[in-house]
Amino acid sequence: MSNANTPVTLYFDATCPFAWVTSRWIKEVEAVRDVDVTFAPMSLAVLNEDKDIPADYASKMTAAWGPALVAAAVYTREPEKVDALYTALGTRIHDQGQGGRVGDGAYDDLIAEALDEAGLSADYAAAAHSRGDDAEAWEPTLRSYHATALAKVGDDVGTPVVELEGRAFFGPVLTRVPRGEDAGKIFDAAVTLGGYDHFYELKKTRSEDPSAV
Template structure:
């Protein structure tokens, strides 16, 4: 069988992207896939929207991890998996997420960069906003535009591209393991291969957890 290319566009602060990404990591062990993790941004996605004040402050905090991810992806794309895994583990599995306000994740970002062997110089990207040629915000916005162009505006994160066909989701609240992960992946690829398939959805009754 041929290798299936998979691209998962993530925001490190999103619990749904985290669960889906851990499913993809499970799939790596049981299927022949070539995975790319690429940044997108909940902060950009929610710009101009009428969102609760508390969520708005969380979006301010989300800029930092997304900007650093954009810098790492641009310069050392092969390290994004390790960076995202380490940061996501701290945010979602160790309960260090849900932070509010600009710079809220600065300490975690620096610690994770050191943990995975990346230069801590990347941490400066967390505050690299604006249109300055040295800023990373335009680059992050370009990655966001790439993800959204594949699926349309009425979606969130994650965006997953399976063998050339992209969708919002799958939205999972638990991580399928082993062969179960593989079977769900096979089903997603099959649905995605039909050019007229667009949506399969039901109301969610529980919060996501990667346990």
């Protein structure tokens, strides 16, 4: 099956382990299929702000604002650098086991390291604390990108949201990263399913946690 120049947009929250595994699958797909990939921010903090969630998870959502706000700022000004930023952040948070942090500013050190690794200005780090609705805040922009993702799939979803050739869905939720041609075959199947107007859901109970390594 040929997928020449297939447009792919992956909406992610850098703190989400499921989005991380799916994103690494998409990076594998880049090597075996002709795709044009865009990484765009959405927010677990926004997704969960009106939900009755445990206190410890709520503290994790407070921490999640920082990486998402920085991603929104970079996506707005230098969208071509979001891939590198996400890779640098995600590697630290997930592969190196530095995630699961709680409280405001919990990821500030990782954000600074990731910006440097991605060749981005350290000034972007200030976006991590730019909450509110004033002209200097990035929160309204992040909410706008998040709303764009949900408008494509509805609000009964999480992260990631993946859009293939203009058709979007939640997931695919993977717990391990398919490699090489296996990644390509799963991508082909996702394009086929996503391209059918009446396809909505394919799901089973998960029995393991996600891991990209």
